[in-house]
Amino acid sequence: MTLSFFDQFLSPVYLGLPLIILALSLPWVLFPKPTTRWLSSRLLTLQNCFINSFVRQIFQPLNPGSHKWAALLTSLMLFLITLNMLGLLPYTFTPTTQLSLNMAFAVPLWLATVIIGMRHQPTHSLGHLLPEGTPTLLIPILIIIETISLFIRPLALGVRLTANLTAGHLLIQLIATAVFVLLPLMPTIAFLTATLLLLLTLLEVAVAMIQAYVFVLLLSLYLQENS
Template sequence: MTLSFFDQFNIPHILWIPLIAPALMFPLMILLITTRLLKSRHLALQHWMTQNITKQLMLPISPPGHKWTSTLISVTLLLTSLNTMGLLPYTFTPTTQLSMNMALAVPTWLMTILTGLRNQPTISLGHLLPEGTPTPLIPMLIIIETVSLMIRPIALGVRLTANLTAGHLLMQLTSTAILAICSTMTLTSLLATLLLIMLTCLEMAVALIQAYVFVLLLTLYLQENI
């Protein structure tokens, strides 16, 4: 019974074809459809949200890093679409897979590191050793800072996976309990349904916030290397 709760995180297949491919193409389909809706309320709302998110993301970044705006906002919109898409019935959330999130976290984190090594190698390497460190502690601090630097992409991927997985699992546990007691404990099932609605709203907020936090941390990493 316990294993069945985690079946929702398995990649579904139809005729031995994984459905993660069309799931990843869904944001592109939205883009192709919305480009035809010229001067519509939907396009105006999308443009307003994208503009405000871009302003918030670029606030901590100095002007030389603004050339990465299109890349960062593209990752934000991709994660937002994939996270929220999983809340629809009979759908699959690609971002509940750690492999998917690590495939996004590692290249983008490596992008910030390579940018720093190319533009300011001395300052980037200087982050591994704080100024004024006593000589006997230098080897230990270099190892600690290097490990903390390498953990950053793992933290990005695991944070996104854990938050979405926990929310989806809690919603499934609640819905399963409602179905089990609806015929015997009607009032309790109604109260649990209200709780499920609140959990759905919370999960929608988590899906949006986690996409924003993922890219916000990337902007902070980028600011250290420009």
């Protein structure tokens, strides 16, 4: 029995084992594997076209040295999209509604971009902390503000993904509950509410894909800034 609307975001446990491990390993089974055949299946061809267009759009502004990140960010993009989409199915769990998991994705990747910037061009990276032409009196304040904004980036990445998915799931559950309550009382209103629920579900599918894209896009922008 569901005691709260937020119970759906609790990490499920079965026989003392967290099922989030199964949820994280399952998405890779759903993707078609490349083959050595001359002709690929339609699904594999569609997947390759999507990956090629994504890589071209994300990495075109970056310098050639950053293109080694293509495999990592593309895998992360597909992984997040799959987790977000599977979480919309009934009786499933969305791991990306857990802030701890999203921060585990965001912090190491953001830190890697910062380390790359400090290693290859430390002057340029440190120059972001102090804009050119700053008055002398404002230098300490701006350095503190820019430092805080730098360290707030991984938190913003994780919170953005968590908040958008959590809000969408809560809204869907609230409207679905309203449909079940109104169905025996006011069938016409219940039908209109169910139509709204269908439209909201379609919107949530778009949000699931867009949020995964935004997560990877912001990481690529951080990489562009430090490479």
